[in-house]
Structure formats: C-alpha cells, structure tokens
Amino acid sequence: MQNSVEGYGDMREALRELCGRFPAEYHRRHDEKATYPKEFIDALTSAGWLAAMIPEEFGGSGLGLTEATIVMEEINRSGANAGHCHGQMYNMSTLLRHGSDEQKKRYLPEIATGALRLQSMGVTEPSTGTDTTKLKTTAVRTGDRYVVNGQKVWISRIQHSDLMILLARTTPLDQVKRKSDGLSIFLVNLHDAIGHGLTVKPIRNMVNHETNELFFDNLEIPAENLIGEEGRGFRYILDGLNAERTLIAAECIGDGYWFIEKVTNYSKERIVFDRPIGQNQGVQFPIARAYVNVEAANLMRYEACRRFDAHQDCGAQANMAKLLAADASWEAANACIQFHGGFGFAAEYDVERKFRETRLYQVAPISTNLILSYVAEHILGLPRSF
Template identity: 75%
Template sequence: MYQNRTDDFQDIRDAVRALCAEFPDSYHREIDEARAYPEAFVDALTRAGWMAALIPEAYGGSGLGLGEASIIMEEINRAGGNSGACHGQMYNMNTLVRHGSEEQKQRILPKLASGELRLQSMGVTEPTTGTDTTRIRTTAVRKGDRYVVNGQKVWISRVQHSDLMILLARTTPLAEVKKKSEGLSIFLVDIKAAMAGGMTVQPIRNMVNHETNELFFENLEIPAENLIGEEGQGFKYILTGLNAERTLIAAECIGDGYWFTDRVTAYVSEREVFGRPIGQNQGVQFPIAEAYIEIEAANLMREKACRLYDAGAPCGAEANMAKYLAAKASWEAANACLQFHGGFGFAAEYDVERKFRETRLYQVAPISTNLILSYVAEHVLGLPRSF
C-alpha cells in the first residue's frame, strides 16, 4: 500500500521504464500519424501486470494503491508515450473494486487482470449537460430483470477498444428526488452486446490521437445484475472513479512536464546561436526553471491525493488541486519546450508537437481548470456557489 513519497518506488519506475524503452519515440509517432490505437503497447503493459495494479490479489491483481498506479502512468508519459490509451481501466476498476458486489468482482476482475477483458470506458458526459453531471438526461428504467436505457453520451473514450463500460444513468426522475445528486445509478455495460442492439457509436475526430465517441442509446437492455451497488446511489459511487481519474491524470501531466523539461534542457544546452548555447540566456533559462519548479510542487499535491485516497479518506479537494497544478505545469513546460526548439518544435520527428497536443487536452478534460477553481472556492474556501 502507498505510504511514502512516490520517489520511494524506484523498483516500479525502473521496471516501467524498461518496458517503455521497448516502444521508442518512433513507435508512438507512427501510432499518432496513423490515428491508431497502441495495441502492442497496451498488451505489453497488461502482460507485465501493470494494468492489474489496482486489482486485489484475491482476484488476480497486484493489490497496489493509487500511489503506485500513478507512478505507472507518470512513467509512461515521461517515456514519451500517452497513458490516455489505457488509464481508463485504472480508475474505472476502482469503482468496481470499491462498490461492486462479490459476484461482480469474481466474474469481472480476474478477466481484467489477465487481459481477457478491458474496462477502459466510462459513460458519464452528455452534450446538454457537460460537467453538470447531476442533470444528465440518459435514463434507465427497470423492467423485470432488465433496465432499459435511452439517451445520449458524448466524449466517451476508448469504447472501440474496450469490452466493458461503466455507464451513469438516471433511474429516478430529477423531479422526484430531494437532492439532484440522488436517483442516479451506475451499470456495467457489455459493449459488444450493446453495439449489436441498442447502442450506436459515432467517432469524434479530434486534434489528439485519442479515440473518443458520441453514443446514442435506444431501448438498450442491461441485465439488472449489472447494476453496481444500490440503485440511486450512483453519483456517490462514480466520485470514487473520478477522484482516481483526476489524480492519475495529474501524474500523467507530471510525466509530460518532466519529458518537456528533459527535452528542452538537453536541446538548449547544445543549440548554439550567436556563438553560444541558447541555454546560457536567462530569457531561456527562467521559463524552463519556472515550469520545473511548478512540476515539483504539483508532484507533492499528487502524493497527498494518493495518500488520502489509499487511506479511504476524503480527497476530492486534493485530487482536483493536483490535477489543476499538474496540468498547468505541464502546459507551461510544453510552451517553453516548443518555443525554444523554434521551428524544429513543429517538426513531427522531434515529437514536441505531438506531446504538446496531448498535454493541452488536460486544461479542458476530464474537468476544466475553471470547474476546479469553482470547486475549491465553494468546498474549500466556503464561498457561495457560483452556478
């Protein structure tokens, strides 16, 4: 279990770095250019057991904590990869581990650990509600031993490369609940079965090689046994996954930040203009140094969020702040790296432009920086709710 600084887990870092070294920049560059999914890379992570890090040993996993899982994600990004292809299974499985029934865990978790199944997708966001999750319109109505789902989701990632999806739907109309966070439930959805009848998948092309989709549900039937936890309590359960998601993505941004500072530091130390290395100029040094300082600070908040999460303590504020700090730091490091590479920063062969696009996403998703500021203002500082 995660106890100390993430730097204490050097054995995990070394092992993940060794695996990532088998997939150099050229591999990730080719995947990006082809708009493909890194199947070989994700399969290698799975065979090595890294994708089963959070699954308890009783179900075939490693029984590690979020702290260790965050190191895995960080090292993938620091090595030049993109954890966005596989991080969903990490935070989605935690919802199942913490709130699923014993039957569900026995049925699903060993297959996730072995790689027989993938749980890479979470269906929450909708076109008309965005991050106002409690007002989602997708409904699930109980009819006998099944729930019938109707509605729409958007920006749902990795559906085409996953076997299962966690779906949030309203089971009690909003007008009939005392609190708008009540009456929401979560389900395990068999994606292949859903696509065979009731769910339509429409891919969304975007600036990052990130497989994401719009989903349409028309009388999709889900077995009642696939309800996770108690009906109507889904919003509370989904927060387990969301806090893990934000903390893991903070780790990925930290990995990106170190990648950018490593690359730009090496480049400006060698690149000579007007007879001397450009890294000798304070106008070059200071933005890089500032980004590095902020990455280190974000790392500390990531560690605190992991420590609280693994202890089962409330960590919403820390998870949000870690994500905010890390996304901001990685974006500033990205800007410095691109700027000081000059024209070469835009050349695909240097990989800077690819990583630049990838890390920019996290200013917006999975929760925007503005929503994090609103959360802290209301829930930490006690200011009046702004929306």
Template identity: 60%
Template sequence: FIEALTDGGYLAALIPEEYGGAGLPVRGGAVILETINRMGCAAAAGHAQMYTMGTILRHGSEEQKAHFLPKIASGELRLQAFGVTEPTTGSDTTQIKTRAERKGNGYIVNGQKVWTSRAAHSDLMLLLARTTPADQVEKRTDGISTFLIDLREAQKNGCAINPIDAMINHNTTEVFFDNVPIPGDSLIGEEGKGFRYILDGMNAERCLTASESIGSGKYFIEKSVNYSSERIVFNRPIGQNQGIQFPIAKAYAQLEAAELMVRKATTMFDAGLTCGGEANMARLLAAEAAWECGEVCMTTYGGFAFAREYDIERKWREARLSRTAPISSNLILSYIGQHILGMPRSY
C-alpha cells in the same frame, strides 16, 4: 501498446491480488502512469481501467467482482469506457438525460454519451444513467445509477458507437443508446446511488491523471534542457541565454511544487482520508504545470517544435487536453472556492 501494458500487468496494478492483480495502492498506479508519460507515451490510451475498476471493487457485489475483475486483470475483458458526459450537460452530471427504465428483470437504456474515450476498443462500459427522473427526487444527485454493461452485446441491440475525429491521439467517441436492453445484474450497488459511487472514484481519477501530467511535464523539461544545451546559435548554446534558461527553470519549479501536491493527495487517498480538496488541487496544479512546461518546450525548440519527428507538438496537444478533460481547470477552481474556502457557489 495496450496489449503490452496488459501483458506486463500494469493495467491490473490496482486490482487486488485475490482477483489476479498486483494489489498496489493508488500511489503505485500513479507512478506507472507518470512513467509512461515521462517516456513520451500517452497513458490516456488506457488509464481508465485503473480508476473505473475501483467502482466495481468498492460497490459491486461479490458475484460481480469474482466474475469481472479476474478477466479484466488478465486482459480477457477490457474495461476502458466510462459513459458519463452528455452533449447537453457537460460537467453538470446531475442533469444527465440518459435513462435506464426498469422492464421485467432488467432495464431499457435510451440516451447519448459524448467524449466517451476508448469505447470502440472496450468490451465493457461503466455507465451512468438516470433511473428516477430529476423532477421526482429530493436531491439532484439522487435517482442516478451506475451500470456495468457489455458493449459487445449492447451493439447487437441498439447501441451505436461513432468515432470523433479529434486532435488528441487516443480514440474518443459518441455513444447512442436506442432501447438497449441490459440485464438487472448490470446494476452496481443500489439503484439511485450511482452518483455517489462515481464521486467516490473521482479522487482516484484526479490523482492518477495528475500523475500523467507530472510525467508529461518532466518529458518537456528534459527535452528543453537537452536541446537548449546542444543547440548552438551565435556561437553559444541557447540555454546560456536568460530568455531561454529562466522560463525553463520557472516551469521546473512549478512542476516540482505540483508533484508534491500529487504525492500528498495519493498518500491521503491510500490512507483512507478525505482528500477531495487535495486530489482536485493536485489535478489543477499538475495540468497547469504540464502546460507551462509544454509552452516552454515549444519556445525552446522554435520552429522545430512543429515538426512531428521531434514529438513535441504531440505532447503539447496532450498537455492542453489535460486542462479541459477529464475535468476543466475552471471547474476545479470553482470547487476550491465553494468547498474549501466556503465561498458562494459560482455557477
């Protein structure tokens, strides 16, 4: 699946043409991911490359861009792993424990990442690690750096990648770093500024993953409409019953509204406008709408929804994941309350 997407140039869609990509805006990438999910597939199996490479593009050196981006675009190298989340910190990224300590011309990395999707199938990882202890910085967001590391070399020198058996249908892992040496030129941008670099790319991530949810929602609606029109019970199609028809119609309306917010967010992002609020609201509304569409589809199909051959329960599980990762709906609500409405911080 990933090879087909790579060969078709889809995973290089957002990489500039000068580096071998298509040079599309985020809106273009959003359409690609939405379409993949609408067709019943799961773009999460390879979507990370679209938003992780943006960190290299915006904050990497000219040498890093020239070396890595053409190889990522061609598929020679895969950048599918994003090492941020840790077992003891969850969504509070400023409290990460993974350390990268200076040694000679490079760094020594120690720590653990969890829920690092696709690490077992990635050549490179975008890694977030503390280079200055939290108790030695003025702001919690300072002292965190971003690195682009070669997982192939790291696994020869103290890095272990263990798969997590989960209900989702793409590979996810926990990654351990035990005195792993990495070269100094693995650093992206300035030391200690990595948290800001990651935040800069989060809006793109929100827009792209929201588009996936829109695609999943459309998949559910199409399935529900078709099945309810063909399924005959008591000599009439079940879609003729208000108990079936109205929930489908309501879920569709919610999905359409969410899609408008996604379009607004991607348009603002591509125009270079501040869009943190819009990107987060797009992510929230799309994830919740997709879940509602999935619930409606499960109800419409009844017992057959649980049969794997119909591909409903699989997509339903994917829709549930989108309410939790890569950011939970509750954390977005907290963001809206604090940063948009000006309310006191809720945590």
C-alpha cells in the same frame, strides 16, 4: 534528471525498461495514422501494470492509487500517451469499491489478465457537460432488466473496451430530494450492446485519443449489472472521478518531466550567436519555473493518493493535483516548443505531438475553471456561482 519525491525505484526501473522497448518512432507512427498502440498496451497488460489496483485474490498486484499513478507518470515520461489505457485504472475503482462480491469474482480476474478490458466510462452528455446531476440518460427497470435511452459524448476507448461503466438516471429528477440522488451505475457489456440498442459514432479530434458519441435506443441491460444500490450512483462515481483526476495529474507530471528534459538537453546543445541558448537567462528562467511547478504539483499528487488509499475524503486534493499538474505541464510544453523554435513544430522531434496531448488536460476530464469554482465554493466557502 530525478524528481525530489520519486521513490519506488525498482518499479520505475521496470516500467522504464518496458516503455523503452517502444521508441519515439513507434508512438509517432500511431499518432500520424491515428491508430491504437495495441502492442504497447498489450505489453503493459501482460506485465501486470494495468492490474496494479486489483487485489491479489483476483489476479492483480493489490497495490494502491499511489502505485497506479506512478505507472501513468512513467508512461508519459517515456514519450508515450497513457490516455490510451488510463481508463482501466480509474474505472476499476468504482467496481472495486462498490461492486458485489459476485461481480468482482466474475470480472476482475479476466480484467487482470487482459481477457476483458474495462477502459470506458459513460458519464458526460452533450447538453449537461460537467453538470452531471442533470444528465438525461435514463434507465428504467422492467422485470429483470433495465431499459436505457439517451446520449453520451466524449466517451473514450469504446473500440478498445469490452466493458463500460455507465451512469444513468433511474429516478426522475423531480422525484428526488437532492439532485444527486436517483442516479445509478451499470456495467455494460459492449459486445452485447453495440448494434442492439447502442450506436457508436467516433469523434475525430486534434489528439490521437479515441473518443465517441453514444446513442442509446432501448438498450437492455441485465439487472444484475447494476453496481451497488439503485439511486446511489453519483456517490459511487465520485471514487472513480477522484482516481481519474489524480491519475491524470500524474500523467501531466510525466509530461512535464518529458518536456523539461527535452528542452534542457536541446538548450545545452543548440548554438546560436556562438553560445548555447541555455546560457541565456531568458531561456533558463521559464524552464526552471516550469520544473519548480511540476515538482510542487507532484507533492499534491502524492497527498491525493495518500488520502484515497486511506479511504479518506480526497476530492479537494484530487482536483487541486489535477489543476496544478495540468498547468505545470502546459507551462513546460510552452517552454519546450518555444525554445526549439521551428524544430518544435517538426513531427520528428515529438514536441508538437506531446504539446497537443498535454493541452487536452486544460479541458478534460474537468476544466481548470471548474476546479477553481470547486475550491472557491467547497473549500473557501464563497457563494455558489452557478
């Protein structure tokens, strides 16, 4: 089964060959044991796929978000979970677009080779959630260092990262004209930070997705680790968030195609009442509807990528792509598990694992309801609801 706007044939073929070296049993085993698929991520890194967006002068491929989303799509379409590595793609956007030349020269070559891993972004907090401008973590300048205090939650891949992008308030909220002002971005060396002002508490969850709660207690960060200008961090982080939402849209699209192919093949082979269940329109229509919606989401994904790569405003397209793709993959997941019947709940079929993985994206990195609020207020001009 090919999607109508697939393109990039050679790239997809190479990705499928690499992903094919890691069969379903490999990913199932890591899911069962809640372990990290290091060999798989190392293979992607060695082949240069996770450095797709890093410019060639720094050892990367110099590609755009479009190509990066194809990497994420193909990982999920193979039956794997790009959630183990997607952070490097969107976290790099912040460093690439707003880091100094010195920061880029220092970090990007080692990120490209895999010697350094930039898989984590510290934004979300327990008491503010997606109300980012009200975050309470502070960074106070003291000489040539910033001292950080506060708390973050749902921060992924800390145990498999060397660096983290951190958003903290450097000017108190009551001292800024706009609540989006006074936030700054820092690059945190996790090896220096953990145990020296940063405490990490893992959060067990329904998906094998390593995530954590972070506690900052007078963590010192060198002032040279500030990215861009102090106080402009909220604007900078939006680039990373738009890339994140578009990349995750592509992951959901990959999931959607995986579910559709899985249930289509099963429906052709599963005989009940002397006929394949796929002969029944009650089975055909939900699968066909899911496919139509995945294809439509795919088009919005490419539009978000086009605008991002052209340095155009893409907030609306990134949000809509994420919503459409998350809904489409969830629709496909429900059809897949429904028509597998009891076998859909058996781990050996991998449907229940992928079902759990794609359900996450109804909630993260931004819930579908908040995207609808964004569209209502910022695109349709309806009154602000909160």
